[in-house]
Amino acid sequence: MDMPLDAKTCWNCPIKHQAVCSRCEPDELTQLEDIKYYRSYEAGQPVIWAGDHMEFVASVVTGIASLSQTMEDGRTQMVGLLLPADFIGRPGRDSAPFDVVAVSDLTICCFRKRPFEGLMTTTPRIAARLLEMTLDELDSAREWMLVLGRKTAREKIASLLAIIARRDAALKQLSARDGMVFELPLTRESMADYLGLTLETVSRQISALRKGGIIELDGKRRVVVPSLDALLAETGDDFDESVRA
Amino acid sequence: MDMPLDAKTCWNCPIKHQAVCSRCEPDELTQLEDIKYYRSYEAGQPVIWAGDHMEFVASVVTGIASLSQTMEDGRTQMVGLLLPADFIGRPGRDSAPFDVVAVSDLTICCFRKRPFEGLMTTTPRIAARLLEMTLDELDSAREWMLVLGRKTAREKIASLLAIIARRDAALKQLSARDGMVFELPLTRESMADYLGLTLETVSRQISALRKGGIIELDGKRRVVVPSLDALLAETGDDFDESVRA
DNA sequence: CGGGTCATTGACCATGATCAAGAGCTGTGG
DNA sequence: CCACAGCTCTTGATCATGGTCAATGACCCG
Numbered sequence: 001m002d003m004p005l006d007a008k009t010c011w012n013c014p015i016k017h018q019a020v021c022s023r024c025e026p027d028e029l030t031q032l033e034d035i036k037y038y039r040s041y042e043a044g045q046p047v048i049w050a051g052d053h054m055e056f057v058a059s060v061v062t063g064i065a066s067l068s069q070t071m072e073d074g075r076t077q078m079v080g081l082l083l084p085a086d087f088i089g090r091p092g093r094d095s096a097p098f099d100v101v102a103v104s105d106l107t108i109c110c111f112r113k114r115p116f117e118g119l120m121t122t123t124p125r126i127a128a129r130l131l132e133m134t135l136d137e138l139d140s141a142r143e144w145m146l147v148l149g150r151k152t153a154r155e156k157i158a159s160l161l162a163i164i165a166r167r168d169a170a171l172k173q174l175s176a177r178d179g180m181v182f183e184l185p186l187t188r189e190s191m192a193d194y195l196g197l198t199l200e201t202v203s204r205q206i207s208a209l210r211k212g213g214i215i216e217l218d219g220k221r222r223v224v225v226p227s228l229d230a231l232l233a234e235t236g237d238d239f240d241e242s243v244r245a
Numbered sequence: 246m247d248m249p250l251d252a253k254t255c256w257n258c259p260i261k262h263q264a265v266c267s268r269c270e271p272d273e274l275t276q277l278e279d280i281k282y283y284r285s286y287e288a289g290q291p292v293i294w295a296g297d298h299m300e301f302v303a304s305v306v307t308g309i310a311s312l313s314q315t316m317e318d319g320r321t322q323m324v325g326l327l328l329p330a331d332f333i334g335r336p337g338r339d340s341a342p343f344d345v346v347a348v349s350d351l352t353i354c355c356f357r358k359r360p361f362e363g364l365m366t367t368t369p370r371i372a373a374r375l376l377e378m379t380l381d382e383l384d385s386a387r388e389w390m391l392v393l394g395r396k397t398a399r400e401k402i403a404s405l406l407a408i409i410a411r412r413d414a415a416l417k418q419l420s421a422r423d424g425m426v427f428e429l430p431l432t433r434e435s436m437a438d439y440l441g442l443t444l445e446t447v448s449r450q451i452s453a454l455r456k457g458g459i460i461e462l463d464g465k466r467r468v469v470v471p472s473l474d475a476l477l478a479e480t481g482d483d484f485d486e487s488v489r490a
Numbered sequence: 491c492g493g494g495t496c497a498t499t500g501a502c503c504a505t506g507a508t509c510a511a512g513a514g515c516t517g518t519g520g
Numbered sequence: 521c522c523a524c525a526g527c528t529c530t531t532g533a534t535c536a537t538g539g540t541c542a543a544t545g546a547c548c549c550g
Contacts, residue, residue, distance in 0.1 A: 067387070069387070069388070069390075069391045071391070071395065071481055071482070071483070072481075072483050073481075075395045076395070077390055077391040077394040077395045079387035079388075079390045079391065080387065090380050092377065092380075093380075097384050097387070097388075098387065121369070121373075124366070124369060124372070127369070127372060127373065127376060128366075128372065130376060131372060131375060131376045131379065132337065134376065134379045134380055134383060135335050135337075135338075135379055137383055138379060138382055138383045138386060139342050141383060141386040141387055141390065142312070142314070142324035142325065142342070142343065142386055143314070143324075143342075144390065145314075145322055145324045145386065145389065145390060145393055146314045146316070146322040146324065148390055148393040148394040148441065149322040149393040149440070149441025150316065150320045150321070150322045150441060195394070196393065196394025196395060236316060236317075236318075237316070238316070238317050
């Protein structure tokens with residue numbers, strides 16, 4: 001759960017090239033060092049409940065968290081997956097709009113909110129990077145709305161697999177390719193919550209893709225993609241668009 | 246289609262208190278005046294196609310536009326409704342990610358992209374306001390994901406009506422209340438595209454709400470809400486949450 | 491009056507939800 | 521070392537919600 005000591009400085013931070021602080025000059029990083037602290041969570045633990053008062057904003061350093069909403073009767077919808085470098089919280093707002101839950105073991109780098117808001121006004125690099133990240137998030141959220149509103153169960157599963165495959169390839173500094181293997185970071189239930197399906201439908205559609213030769217399974221979580229084109233064809237997306245993304 | 250002449254200055258602009266320029270000082274507005282121009286569109290006309298090169302960013306001044314995505318086979322999903330003061334385009338990106346279409350007659354205030362990007366770096370007020378607006382948009386998009394992923398057709402319709410009712414009340418500087426009347430700015434088909442339904446289902450559910458006494462219809466587009474609580478109860482949302490929003 | 495657009499309604503069907511049983515895996519304790 | 525509890529996941533049977541196809545209605549404007 002603890003990171004090695006040398007990872008606890010901005011200098012050695014694994015997300016220093018992508019996070020909200022990635023544009024900072026050394027002296028700005030020093031200022032950030034003064035107001036930051038790390039927190040770790042085990043898989044399944046809540047990080048924030050919707051409505052909670054937030055005394056910090058944070059970056060995901062390692063692990064995955066989910067952003068989700070739950071209705072009174074228990075229906076829940078995941079509205080975002082937070083991966084390393086993603087930002088949690090928002091300057092200028094006091095309470096959290098959504099639940100944040102650690103999906104895997106998770107470490108986040110927290111900045112005390114008031115001082116961070118101060119830095120935002122004095123350090124345009126931070127504000128500019130946050131704007132850029134927020135605009136990207138907004139585009140992703142809108143792309144996901146097409147998945148939720150218009151795709152079939154099979155297309156939804158294929159879309160999720162394609163996204164995880166691409167992200168995983170990027171993380172390993174490789175390009176996604178035929179024969180690639182990756183691990184599903186989510187349970188069937190989390191996938192269902194992300195896709196607006198039930199866990200039974202998720203299970204059935206994964207079996208269907210396996211029977212159709214689109215994917216192979218090694219255990220419940222390890223996925224092999226014999227043909228990336230075949231998988232992308234199942235997403236329902238325009239082919240050019242998928243490759244471009 | 247043309248605005249009265251006196252509306253074409255920032256000083257008399259109807260959205261000067263909400264738009265991306267709302268925090269600007271007079272001299273900053275003068276700089277914006279130099280790089281801005283208006284465009285008008287009739288209901289139904291396209292403003293931008295996904296993939297188009299964008300030489301401007303813009304604010305909606307009057308009217309409504311939709312932001313949407315279409316799949317090869319014609320399925321389309323609206324991913325946002327752009328109301329007066331909402332921002333179109335993004336600094337730092339060249340091509341449009343989604344289609345923008347005028348839903349009603351529409352006037353937008355365009356800023357040439359390059360000079361606007363320059364102003365963003367020299368005028369922190371603009372960048373700060375854009376960040377705030379973008380964070381709000383992101384929250385709304387995520388709230389809508391719950392509607393798309395988890396609500397029933399009836400709840401979706403009730404949610405849309407509740408949103409339009411609230412927005413309409415806000416526009417008229419009133420609070421939403423029992424007996425209120427408003428106009429639907431969307432066709433049944435646009436509502437379907439927004440809600441991830443077919444137009445037949447939209448029509449049926451509106452009829453069902455009418456038969457259930459939740460709403461009354463005056464023609465196809467004018468809606469009366471006898472009891473706001475009754476409407477909110479149909480959205481499936483937590484009551485407190487709905488009132489708070 | 492006729493043509494066009496937008497909306498409503500009906501009949502039928504398919505997709506995915508629900509309910510239920512059981513398989514596979516892991517960790518714990520006798 | 522095995523038995524069992526507690527998971528997650530799979531699969532089957534049935535049902536309901538919303539989609540599809542089709543006909544008709546309401547309204548507007550030439």
